[in-house]
Amino acid sequence: MEIAQSVNLQAYNTFGVPATAAFFASIESKENLEKALQYAAGESLPTLVLGGGSNVLFIRDYAGLVLHINNRGxxxxxxxxxxxxxxxxxxxxxxxxxxxxxxxxxxxxxxxxxxxxxxxxxxxxxxxxxxxxxxxxxxxxxxxxxxxxxxxxxxxxxxxxxxxxxxxxxxxxxxxxxxxxxxxxxxxxxxxxxxxxxxxxxxxxxxxxxxxxxxxxxxxxxxLPDPNDLGNAGSFFKNPIVSDEKYAALQKQLPGLPNYAIEEEGLTKIPAAWLLDQLGWKGRRRGRAQVHKHHALILVNPGYALGEDILLLAQEMSSSVLENFGIALEPEVQIL
Ligand SMILES: Cc1cc2nc3c(=O)[nH]c(=O)nc-3n(C[C@H](O)[C@H](O)[C@H](O)COP(=O)(O)OP(=O)(O)OC[C@H]3O[C@@H](n4cnc5c(N)ncnc54)[C@H](O)[C@@H]3O)c2cc1C
Missing domain, CATH: 3.30.465.10 (Uridine Diphospho-n-acetylenolpyruvylglucosamine Reductase; domain 3)
Known part of the structure; x- marks a missing residue:
């Protein structure tokens, strides 16, 4: 198993943002994985597991060993x-x-x-x-x-x-x-x-x-935009789950607010995209990052965005939902 150094992760994340992994190994077997972990322990490196990179946002370079999971069968x-x-x-x-x-x-x-x-x-x-x-x-x-x-x-x-x-x-x-x-x-x-x-x-x-x-x-x-054409990681935020009381109060403020039934009693799931739509987020651009034209829950990289640009936009979006509706949106994407 080869351990590569200074690997550009741009092709390994569907946002297509640049970030460099100090060390990088392709893991094809249990033995590979154990050896890579031993190497990381020996060099006191942190490790990060990466699959297709479709649910991650790199906001900085990674100073440790990336384990790219490639076993098959x-x-x-x-x-x-x-x-x-x-x-x-x-x-x-x-x-x-x-x-x-x-x-x-x-x-x-x-x-x-x-x-x-x-x-x-x-x-x-x-x-x-x-x-x-x-x-x-x-x-x-x-x-x-x-x-x-x-x-x-x-x-x-x-x-x-x-x-x-x-x-x-x-x-x-x-x-x-x-x-x-x-x-x-x-x-x-x-x-x-x-x-x-x-x-x-x-x-x-x-x-x-x-x-x-x-x-x-x-x-x-x-x-949904195809990440091969437009960098994205699908829904950026989870749909918030609120108490039935909170939902009833929100409905007064927002007539027509949809909800999804969930198994847990006394709780209701609200579409985050709908809340973001009310605040006019669809298609908005901040610097090099953008909200998708047709989907307020999808943040996109139109070309040269850095992970930080996308994170700043996401933070602005969640602050506006908190200020206006008292709901804290939680990212679905793992921010690294
Ligand atoms: C266009 C688009 C549409 C999407 N639609 C949906 C959808 O409908 N529903 C949905 O649930 N998700 C959706 N997603 C999100 C994403 O596809 C899923 O979360 C997917 O499971 C991520 O897989 P990945 O291999 O790319 O993971 P990565 O992005 O590589 O990793 C995601 C997280 O999992 C960890 N991880 C990855 N592999 C392993 C492993 N083998 N062992 C331990 N930890 C690991 C990573 O460390 C990271 O924290 C969408 C994404 C895009 C781009």
């Missing part, structure tokens, strides 16, 4: 029940290609999560979700390296503490390095059309899995 296992099958997939696999591979195998459940950029190993970090489905719905376990105890671990769904765009991993400051994940998928097709906008576009009473997959892909292509 999909293992089709037996299911616990007759109507399901387990699959173990390496962290370095591309998420969308994996979703396509499951569909080709007639294993169902992940269609609504098609076209989410990034790697499989990053999917549990924020419990990726879209169109009414999230990773936790199909998750069984993962294997990871625990940097605190210096050992390999297997963690179950409960141990991963999944929540809305959140998990144990997001709160543990990079302690766990995900190496592979195991999901249990259905052999029988049942569409999940709980998300109104998806159900509305599909319109079919009984769509096929391929139809749902294709519709999700075309909706996403229509709505």
């Amino acid at each position: 999909i293992k089709w296992l037996e299911g616990l029940a007759e109507d399901s099958q387990r699959v173990r997939v390496a962290a370095g696999e591309n998420w969308h290609e994996f979703v396509s591979a499951c569909l080709a195998k007639e294993l169902y459940g992940l269609e609504n999560l098609a076209l989410i950029p990034g790697t499989v190993g990053a999917a549990p970090i924020q419990n990726i979700g879209a169109y009414g489905v999230e990773l936790a719905d199909f998750f069984v376990e993962l294997s990871c390296y625990d940097r605190e105890q210096n050992q390999w671990l297997s963690l179950t769904r409960e141990q991963c503490e999944f929540a809305y765009r959140d998990s144990l991993f997001k709160r543990s400051g990079g302690r766990y390095l995900v190496f592979d994940i195991t999901l249990e998928l259905d052999k029988d097709w049942k569409p999940n059309l709980s998300y109104q906008a998806l159900a509305g576009v599909i319109g079919e009473v009984d769509p096929s899995a391929q139809q749902v997959f294709d519709t999700v892909c075309s909706l996403r292509r229509e709505k």
Whole structure:
């Protein structure tokens, strides 16, 4: 395993902002990972795990060792029940290609999560979700390296503490390095059309899995900028979750304020994009950073923005939401 020095990370983050990693290693096996960690410990370097770079914002150079996760492989296992099958997939696999591979195998459940950029190993970090489905719905376990105890671990769904765009991993400051994940998928097709906008576009009473997959892909292509054309990391902020009382008070201030029902009693989720829209953020530019013309939740790099420019714009946006509506927006993107 080679450890490169002074590597430009611009091609390794979908915002396309420049940043230099002092050291950089491509991780293809458990042995690679252990060796890289030993090297970092020997040189007293901090380490940072990087997948596809589609949920990070570099605001400065990284003085440590970047571990770029590149292990590959999909293992089709037996299911616990007759109507399901387990699959173990390496962290370095591309998420969308994996979703396509499951569909080709007639294993169902992940269609609504098609076209989410990034790697499989990053999917549990924020419990990726879209169109009414999230990773936790199909998750069984993962294997990871625990940097605190210096050992390999297997963690179950409960141990991963999944929540809305959140998990144990997001709160543990990079302690766990995900190496592979195991999901249990259905052999029988049942569409999940709980998300109104998806159900509305599909319109079919009984769509096929391929139809749902294709519709999700075309909706996403229509709505979201392709990072290859315009640097971005998808939604910059999480949708805030507020108490029912707070929601009722906000509704008086903001007639027509939408909400999404969530499982936790007494709480309601509000679309952050709607709040930002009320304050006229769509399309606004600050220096070299910009809010997307059609989507107030997506910050973009039109060309030469630095991570700092994007962060300053994001801070201005969240301050305006706090001042006007008393809601503190939380970034979904990891700021590094
Ligand atoms: C256009 C666009 C649309 C998007 N749409 C969605 C969406 O609908 N739903 C959604 O949930 N997300 C969405 N995202 C965000 C992003 O795609 C996901 O968060 C994705 O899982 C990030 O994967 P990655 O490999 O790029 O992670 P990175 O950006 O490389 O890393 C993200 C975080 O995970 C950590 N990490 C990465 N790999 C590992 C590993 N193997 N072990 C431990 N830690 C690791 C990193 O250290 C970092 O903290 C979107 C992004 C873009 C650009």
